[in-house]
Amino acid sequence: MCVRAAIAGASGYAGGELLRLLLSHPHIELGALTAASSAGTTVGEHHPHLAPIADVVLQPTTLDVLQNHDVVFLALPHGHSGEIANVLPAETIVIDCGADFRLADPVAWKRWYQSDHAGTWPYGLPELPGARKQLEKATRIAVPGCYPTAASLALAPAYQAGLAEPDAVIVAASGTSGAGKSLKPHLLGAEVMGSLSAYGVGGAHRHTPEIIQNLSQAADEPVTVSFTPVLAPLPRGILATCSALAKPGVTLQKLREAYADAYREEPFVQLLPENRWPSTAATLGANTAQIQVALDEDAGRIVVVAAIDNLTKGTAGAAVQCLNLALGLPETTGLPMTGVAP
Numbered sequence: 441m442c443v444r445a446a447i448a449g450a451s452g453y454a455g456g457e458l459l460r461l462l463l464s465h466p467h468i469e470l471g472a473l474t475a476a477s478s479a480g481t482t483v484g485e486h487h488p489h490l491a492p493i494a495d496v497v498l499q500p501t502t503l504d505v506l507q508n509h510d511v512v513f514l515a516l517p518h519g520h521s522g523e524i525a526n527v528l529p530a531e532t533i534v535i536d537c538g539a540d541f542r543l544a545d546p547v548a549w550k551r552w553y554q555s556d557h558a559g560t561w562p563y564g565l566p567e568l569p570g571a572r573k574q575l576e577k578a579t580r581i582a583v584p585g586c587y588p589t590a591a592s593l594a595l596a597p598a599y600q601a602g603l604a605e606p607d608a609v610i611v612a613a614s615g616t617s618g619a620g621k622s623l624k625p626h627l628l629g630a631e632v633m634g635s636l637s638a639y640g641v642g643g644a645h646r647h648t649p650e651i652i653q654n655l656s657q658a659a660d661e662p663v664t665v666s667f668t669p670v671l672a673p674l675p676r677g678i679l680a681t682c683s684a685l686a687k688p689g690v691t692l693q694k695l696r697e698a699y700a701d702a703y704r705e706e707p708f709v710q711l712l713p714e715n716r717w718p719s720t721a722a723t724l725g726a727n728t729a730q731i732q733v734a735l736d737e738d739a740g741r742i743v744v745v746a747a748i749d750n751l752t753k754g755t756a757g758a759a760v761q762c763l764n765l766a767l768g769l770p771e772t773t774g775l776p777m778t779g780v781a782p
């Protein structure tokens with residue numbers, strides 16, 4: 441099988457990571473690569489690590505350029521996917537790395553993104569209960585946000601197994617590539633290097649409703665979420681520390697069994713042996729998530745730590761994993777399973 445794939449937003453970080461992964465995917469032929477202000481420049485000017493396609497010229501992001509492909513990946517800023525996605529033929533597989541189609545509730549969309557809701561597509565986190573079935577043979581897929589990926593993989597098994605009270609607390613540190621490549625004053629080297637800083641504190645981050653959506657589905661009841669993101673002086677990686685009060689009678693053994701059951705068959709989720717803890721470096725460039733779960737008996741809390749690479753399992757790797765499902769290929773096709781160390 442050979443499918444022709446276009447990438448809109450190929451000059452950005454998510455687009456660059458999609459290109460890195462697709463270059464070693466055995467069933468993909470690259471088609472149009474597009475950008476906005478960078479149209480007319482070459483891939484090599486934006487992604488010096490992608491030498492084999494350094495001379496490919498980026499085209500403008502228009503319907504004309506993007507049509508006539510089997511697959512179109514959208515790696516555009518929020519609010520720009522709907523206008524393109526909704527005019528591409530129904531049989532084209534469209535995979536959106538942005539937020540436009542992630543939320544099921546139009547009211548939540550309007551509150552957090554201050555624009556009209558474009559719609560809701562199957563949610564691209566196959567490891568969530570019930571999600572994989574909806575992705576098989578799908579032609580429209582919404583890739584999750586990077587923080588919701590880490591937080592949902594961390595806490596969904598505890599909720600699915602009925603072990604956690606519906607009140608989650610999540611603190612997650614992210615590398616700066618999570619913010620995209622456009623110039624932002626708080627992301628200048630001098631501001632970021634040698635410092636950790638919280639932002640979006642007090643329930644202000646737009647990923648809060650997405651995490652609530654995922655955990656409430658797993659729990660089958662509304663879950664409240666207090667989420668605090670932290671900017672870390674790393675190019676890539678998310679480390680999420682997630683906790684919830686344990687329900688009465690929960691033991692560490694029950695907890696570990698629930699996580700082992702949830703992830704035994706999952707190729708990309710590594711539940712670590714007891715007393716080993718996830719690190720971002722161990723997932724660097726891989727489509728993997730490392731998870732460890734503990735029971736803090738004094739505090740009565742379940743504590744789960746999850747590590748991912750925000751650009752791989754947190755975006756482009758998830759997009760390719762979902763494409764594999766949509767095409768009926770083995771889910772791991774073309775995806776790195778090991779990180780880079782030291």
Ligand SMILES: NC(=O)C1=CN([C@@H]2O[C@H](COP(=O)(O)OP(=O)(O)OC[C@H]3O[C@@H](n4cnc5c(N)ncnc54)[C@H](OP(=O)(O)O)[C@@H]3O)[C@@H](O)[C@H]2O)C=CC1
Nearest residue numbers: 449451452453454475476477478515516537538618620621
């Ligand atoms: N970075 C991450 O870790 C994650 C990102 N995502 C999502 O992926 C998407 C892309 O993010 P990221 O790559 O980080 O962002 P970047 O800022 O790095 O790249 C954005 C891309 O979109 C293009 N673009 C900008 N404005 C427009 C426009 N008006 N119309 C068409 N194209 C435009 C840019 O082209 P040009 O170079 O010409 O400006 C560039 O190719 C976003 O929706 C983001 O939320 C999701 C999960 C994680």
Ligand SMILES: CC(=O)N[C@@H](CCC(=O)OP(=O)(O)O)C(=O)O
Nearest residue numbers: 538539585586587614615618619
């Ligand atoms: C470090 C950093 O700034 N991270 C980004 C999240 C990136 C992501 O997953 O984003 P989307 O929902 O935008 O697709 C942020 O907090 O806005």
